[in-house]
Amino acid sequence: xxxxxxxxxxxxxxxxxxxxxxxxxxxxxxxxxxxxxxxxxxxxxxxxxxxxxxxxxxxxxxxxxxxxxxxxxxxxxxxxxxxxxxxxxxxxxxxxxxxxxxxxxxxxxxxxxxxxxxxxxxxxxxxxxxxxxxxxxxxxxxxxxxxxxx
Numbered sequence: 001x002x003x004x005x006x007x008x009x010x011x012x013x014x015x016x017x018x019x020x021x022x023x024x025x026x027x028x029x030x031x032x033x034x035x036x037x038x039x040x041x042x043x044x045x046x047x048x049x050x051x052x053x054x055x056x057x058x059x060x061x062x063x064x065x066x067x068x069x070x071x072x073x074x075x076x077x078x079x080x081x082x083x084x085x086x087x088x089x090x091x092x093x094x095x096x097x098x099x100x101x102x103x104x105x106x107x108x109x110x111x112x113x114x115x116x117x118x119x120x121x122x123x124x125x126x127x128x129x130x131x132x133x134x135x136x137x138x139x140x141x142x143x144x145x146x147x148x149x150x
Contacts, residue, residue, distance in 0.1 A: 001071040001112075006063030008104045014063070016098035021060040026067045038074045052076055053083035059090040062097070062107050081116055089119040096127030 003024070006014045014020055025031075035054040036046070044052065055075040058064030065071045075083045090111055096102035110118045 001058050001065055001068060002108070003060070003063050003065045006104070011063075011097055011104055015061055015094060015104075021066075024066045025060060030067075034069070034072055035074060038072065042074070044074075051078075055083055055086065058108055058111060059087070061090050061094045062111055063104055064108075085119045086111070086115055089115050093118065099127065101127035 003014075005024075031054055035052070036049065038054070039046065039049055039052060052074045053076070055073045056064045056066075056071050057073055058071060060066050075081065075086065077083050079085075093102065093107040093110055097104050097107045
């Protein structure tokens with residue numbers, strides 16, 4: 001699921017570099033073919049396809065593999081568990097990694113765990129994930145944000 005080019009030592013040259021994700025992402029048509037196959041495998045009608053997003057379990061902006069099939073999934077666009085929210089959580093976590101306030105491993109664990117807790121409990125001005133138990137979904141949690149390994 002992870003991109004071996006992205007390490008804690010390489011974040012400034014990879015995910016923190018503007019436009020990085022666009023330079024490593026596969027062509028759009030290839031991604032849409034994966035999405036169509038995954039929707040069909042789940043019995044989701046093609047007419048419902050636009051309400052779903054092709055999701056990367058670990059987003060490229062957090063060092064996820066751009067093209068490993070094991071990193072791909074489908075999520076609804078909207079709702080508490082939707083791709084729009086997950087993308088916002090990923091951007092907040094990336095900002096924290098790029099500012100040196102959160103390690104890459106912590107950010108990856110948070111997005112692979114119960115990322116919706118990160119979305120609802122994370123602050124735009126703080127990078128403290130220590131109070132969020134991303135493994136159990138407890139926003140008052142005792143977890144340290146590393147309970148779930150990528």
